[in-house]
Amino acid sequence: MESSYIFAAKLAELKPGQTKKVCFPEHRPILLANVEGEIYAVDDTCTHEDSSLALGCLRADKVKCTLHGSWFSVITGEPSEEPADEALNCYPTKVENDAIWISLTAKI
Ligand code: FES
Numbered sequence: 001m002e003s004s005y006i007f008a009a010k011l012a013e014l015k016p017g018q019t020k021k022v023c024f025p026e027h028r029p030i031l032l033a034n035v036e037g038e039i040y041a042v043d044d045t046c047t048h049e050d051s052s053l054a055l056g057c058l059r060a061d062k063v064k065c066t067l068h069g070s071w072f073s074v075i076t077g078e079p080s081e082e083p084a085d086e087a088l089n090c091y092p093t094k095v096e097n098d099a100i101w102i103s104l105t106a107k108i
Pocket of ligand 1: 049066069
């Protein structure tokens, strides 16, 4: 295991089609998303205002912000609906030993 990856969640906690908010010391909250078995990680906080994307639903690779309705790709971080016009940061993930690991330093 590369040292830059840290434990984020057990894989069993994130079924396909689900998201999970995870927090780390001295870092903004992260949203994990399971898209058909692939795990993605983006910032949990909407780029429009400070709403948690964990409150929204995941459809395919897009998560909805419940406050004003923007959708974001959890793969690219890009918004596809206004009012948000700024992308979320994306973070590399890997699955090993039935766990999800994330790198908070290397953005995709
Ligand atoms: S806070 Fe997310 S779209 Fe406005």
